[in-house]
Amino acid sequence: MIKAAAVLTVFTGVSAASIDRAIAQATEIIYSTFLDPNNANDPRAAAQTKMIQAFESKHPDIKIKLLVDPTGATVTRAVKSRSDTPDVIRVVSFGLAEYAATGNLVPLNDLVKKDGISEDDWLLPLLTGQIDGKLYALPQDFRIPILTYRKSALQEAGVAPPKTWEEVCAAGTKFKQPNVNGFAVPLGATGGIGGAQSLAEFFLSTMLVGSDGRYFAPDGKIAFSKENFVRASTTIKDLFTKCKVTSLRSAQMGINEVHDGLRSGTIAMTNYGLYRFKTLQAQGAGEDLGWAPAPSYTESDKQTVYSYTIALNRQSKKQDAAWTFMKFVISPEAQAIAAEGGEVVSRKSAYTSPYLQSDVAKNQKQWAELVSQRGRAVSYSPILSTFHTILGEAFQRMMLRDESPENAYAEVVKRYDEALTKAQ
Structure with a gap:
């Protein structure tokens, strides 16, 4: 009234x-x-x-x-x-x-x-x-993804906020604390609007589009290339394996679990939403919480907003x-x-x-x-929640069953095309 x-x-x-x-x-x-x-x-x-x-x-x-x-x-x-x-x-x-x-x-x-x-x-x-x-x-x-980090964790590891995925990988061996995840890569579905939103929003919506900015076509079909998908999934798989900068625990994390990890200090850094920054500070991270531009393949890459x-x-x-x-x-x-x-x-x-x-x-x-x-800005799918679910499940299988990025791509394309046809 x-x-x-x-x-x-x-x-x-x-x-x-x-x-x-x-x-x-x-x-x-x-x-x-x-x-x-x-x-x-x-x-x-x-x-x-x-x-x-x-x-x-x-x-x-x-x-x-x-x-x-x-x-x-x-x-x-x-x-x-x-x-x-x-x-x-x-x-x-x-x-x-x-x-x-x-x-x-x-x-x-x-x-x-x-x-x-x-x-x-x-x-x-x-x-x-x-x-x-x-x-x-x-x-x-x-809203643009940012690198959100705990200053004390990076200082103890002797790590500067990374600007590229190569620098993220190089930081893996420097985090020695057993209960601290160096760089969380969430593949889970909690806390978002359907599916593995955190994986897509903070990582893949930028990594998959590459330099041409193509995500989805006006008719809803996938527009990103197989090359970009394989590069992105290889990068993420390497963070779990070759780089050892994250652990399989984060394969089950979604937005909520990442929030809790940043708040408590059990996550040293990750790509996250700037809209949660002030809340994290107020809930205990305080002045120990820092931010920097999100890492990418080069320091000048565009980020999806x-x-x-x-x-x-x-x-x-x-x-x-x-x-x-x-x-x-x-x-x-x-x-x-x-x-x-x-x-x-x-x-x-x-x-x-x-x-x-x-x-x-x-x-x-x-x-x-x-x-x-x-x-x-990029074009999105009309069945985006379904796409996020398909992405999260394919990436979890890639990690937990050691599937190849190429197999993950084939799974995502097949399941998404079937879902889009059914929705139309």
């Missing part, structure tokens, strides 16, 4: 009856999000609440109601069943192709052009997020009000508020705000520069 204080700010000098009528006549927009406003421990949720309050103060005729859906399962069912709610859908960009394939998202190209929304005032150009030539969502933030985006439900009966809210959410004003929660917000002009100019936001500014300099 619109807060009276917010309404009074707009209706100063107006009668109480007029205020009551404005509240009663307000258009209610349902906005899906994974951020629970009741979670007092998540600064991103507090920033979201503050942003919505700012919007309702400016637009007292529109009220925002949250659909809190941490896994996205409820929204996925709603979109596939052609429900008219939620009106505004918050969806991770690597899941956007699946939603767009339903035909129930509004292409935004014409709306963006009509309202003069800049295509260049973003860490990455807005249209790089198109699917088959259509813009189905607007990015709220950008993704976003949390907002999309407009084609079935919504309140599209005008929903679009008004969406425009505010990606405005520099709202982005500056969202940044207070720790996100690497997407609009360049938001970085002139007082918060983002402060020392508290030092990491966020540096991550934003990393996204702009080395970030790259």
Whole structure:
């Protein structure tokens, strides 16, 4: 419900009856999000609440109601069943192709052009997020894998944060503590949105695309080459075997187990999500937690980035009000508020705000520069969770049964093609 204080700010000098009528006549927009406003421990949720309050103060005729859906399962069912709610859908960009394939998202190209929304005032150009030539969502933030490490563990081993996979391999013999995993390579499925998300998000979505940036084709078929797959899987297998920089324990790890290992110090370093960095610090890692650009084959390789985006439900009966809210959410004003929660917000002009100019936001500014300099958007599969599951199982078999990278490639392609055909 619109807060009276917010309404009074707009209706100063107006009668109480007029205020009551404005509240009663307000258009209610349902906005899906994974951020629970009741979670007092998540600064991103507090920033979201503050942003919505700012919007309702400016637009007292529109009220925002949250659909809190941490896994996205409820929204996925709603979109596939052609429900008219939620009106505004918050969806991770690597899941956007699946939603767009339903035909129930509004292409935004014409709306963006009509309202003069800049295509260049973003860490990455807005249209790089198109699917088959259509813009189905607007990015709220950008996320790029980073090397996350415990400073004391690297110092004890005499290891500098590695910049390349060759340097990661060379560090293997230097970690002597029996209970410390030098460089975790998670192949498990916990903590993500289906399948071995941590393996794909932090490693393979960059390693498989290579220099040409091809991940999936517009029709959902695999676009990365066999050569890139074999190189990536050989690299990862070597980290377990020849390099001895990781252990088979990490073959069962997912996002949650890696988080716990970094927090407790049983993992010295790994590629991880920048969105977990502040939480890890607060949960015990403190100033012992460091970060650097994620290792790659060369120090200048591009890294795949993704976003949390907002999309407009084609079935919504309140599209005008929903679009008004969406425009505010990606405005520099709202982005500056969202940044207070720790996100690497997407609009360049938001970085002139007082918060983002402060020392508290030092990491966020540096991550934003990393996204702009080395970030790259790629096209994803419309059955990405299934692909992640297939990947994780093939890589686990490759490690536990000593299968070859070529066999893993054949398994992934065969199972994925069968799943894609079944889904169409």
